[in-house]
Amino acid sequence: xxxxxxxxxxxxxxxxxxxxxxxxxxxxxxxxxxxxxxxxxxxxxxxxxxxxxxxxxxxxxxxxxxxxxxxxxxxxxxxxxxxxxxxxxxxxxxxxxxxxxxxxxxxxxxxxxxxxxxxxxxxxxxxxxxxxxxxxxxxxxxxxxxxxxxxxxxxxxxxxxxxxxxxxxxxxxxxxxxxxxxxxxxxxxxxxxxxxxxxxxxxxxxxxxxxxxxxxxxxxxxxxxxxxxxxxxxxxxxxxxxxxxxxxxxxxxxxxxxxxxxxxxxxxxxxxxxxxxxxxxxxxxxxxxxx
Numbered sequence: 001x002x003x004x005x006x007x008x009x010x011x012x013x014x015x016x017x018x019x020x021x022x023x024x025x026x027x028x029x030x031x032x033x034x035x036x037x038x039x040x041x042x043x044x045x046x047x048x049x050x051x052x053x054x055x056x057x058x059x060x061x062x063x064x065x066x067x068x069x070x071x072x073x074x075x076x077x078x079x080x081x082x083x084x085x086x087x088x089x090x091x092x093x094x095x096x097x098x099x100x101x102x103x104x105x106x107x108x109x110x111x112x113x114x115x116x117x118x119x120x121x122x123x124x125x126x127x128x129x130x131x132x133x134x135x136x137x138x139x140x141x142x143x144x145x146x147x148x149x150x151x152x153x154x155x156x157x158x159x160x161x162x163x164x165x166x167x168x169x170x171x172x173x174x175x176x177x178x179x180x181x182x183x184x185x186x187x188x189x190x191x192x193x194x195x196x197x198x199x200x201x202x203x204x205x206x207x208x209x210x211x212x213x214x215x216x217x218x219x220x221x222x223x224x225x226x227x228x229x230x231x232x233x234x235x236x237x238x239x240x241x242x243x244x245x246x247x248x249x250x251x252x253x254x255x256x257x258x259x260x261x262x263x264x265x266x267x268x269x270x271x272x273x274x275x276x277x278x279x280x281x282x283x284x285x286x287x288x289x290x291x
Contacts (some may be wrong), residue, residue, distance in 0.1 A: 132153035138264045139259050142275050142289045152279045154262025158183065159267070167258035168271040169230055172223070172245030176230045176278070177269060178204060183260045190233050192277065193239045198283040200240065204229045205257070219246045227251075 067277045135143050135156045143149055143156070165180035173195040180188050188204035205211075206229035217225045223246035230251065234241045250274045257268040264284070268275040274288040 015176070021268055022201070029132070045225055083204065127170075133159040135161070135266075137157065137161055137257065138291055139257060139269055139275060142277075142291065143266065146289075148275055153264045153266070153277060157260045157262070161257035161266075162260040164256050164258055166249045166269055166271070167230070167253050168253045168269050169226060170248045170272075171226075172248065173273070174244045176226065176233070176244070176247075177256075177267065178229055178251075179256060181258075183258055186227075190229055191242060191276075192233065192237075193277065193286050194243045195242075197285055197287070198288045199278060200237075200284065202233050202237070202240075204233075206232045223247065224250055 001245060009250045025097075133141065133156045136159060139161050143153075149176050150208045162181065167178040170178050175193050177191040178188065178191065179191075182189055189235045190202045190204050191199055192202070208228075211228075211232055213231070214225060214227045215231060219225050225231065226247045228251075230247075234244065239257075254269070255273045256270065263281075264277070264279040266275060266277055273290060274290055276286055276288050278286050
């Protein structure tokens with residue numbers, strides 16, 4: 001214990017000496033502080049793509065003086081393309097040369113000879129004088145009004161005309177007429193009357209439900225394809241088709257009057273307002289009278 005005290009005394013003495021001598025007065029070194037600052041973690045900001053609208057072009061104003069002067073307004077006229085014409089085709093003749101039959105000597109067929117020669121020759125007396133039958137009605141009036149008719153067609157085979165069903169259709173170069181019977185003969189017939197004054201008569205063989213109503217031909221604008229019985233005759237007979245051309249309108253039906261004569265028929269068709277005088281021959285010829 002005494003030793004510890006002695007050591008402590010010595011240490012205290014030495015410390016006092018040193019302090020008194022200024023040995024312990026040296027300026028301590030300057031310490032430069034180092035500041036450590038925390039670096040914040042980078043913040044990731046999500047980038048959202050946005051479409052930038054395109055700028056709307058702005059047309060600068062143009063002085064009226066720089067604008068070209070417009071001419072008068074023009075209206076475009078639409079011209080439709082030509083329609084395709086299917087077969088059958090034909091080229092109608094604009095001006096047909098009338099067929100002039102040569103001299104024809106009509107021999108009486110069941111007629112009665114009179115003092116003036118062959119009945120209906122026009123040699124004296126009125127038309128039809130001496131015929132066994134005298135036609136009546138509108139047909140009879142026309143027949144007796146013109147001796148040349150009786151001279152050409154001869155005597156009637158009956159006194160009164162027969163009422164028959166009929167159809168009428170005009171064409172570019174003629175017309176067609178259908179009759180349900182030829183007087184007492186129950187055979188339906190179709191007449192093709194051509195614009196050149198000749199005609200042909202065909203038996204009507206059209207069968208509804210068996211024969212096609214139409215051939216499918218496409219007419220030019222404003223014209224019509226004949227159908228049913230008229231169409232069958234038109235398609236199957238090139239002469240009728242090429243001579244008549246296209247129909248102008250559809251069919252019109254009615255009740256006609258027909259009277260058979262020695263050398264032809266007279267046919268009154270109310271739809272057309274005409275009475276047709278059909279003279280048999282090679283070729284047959286026709287004419288018409290109003291009424």
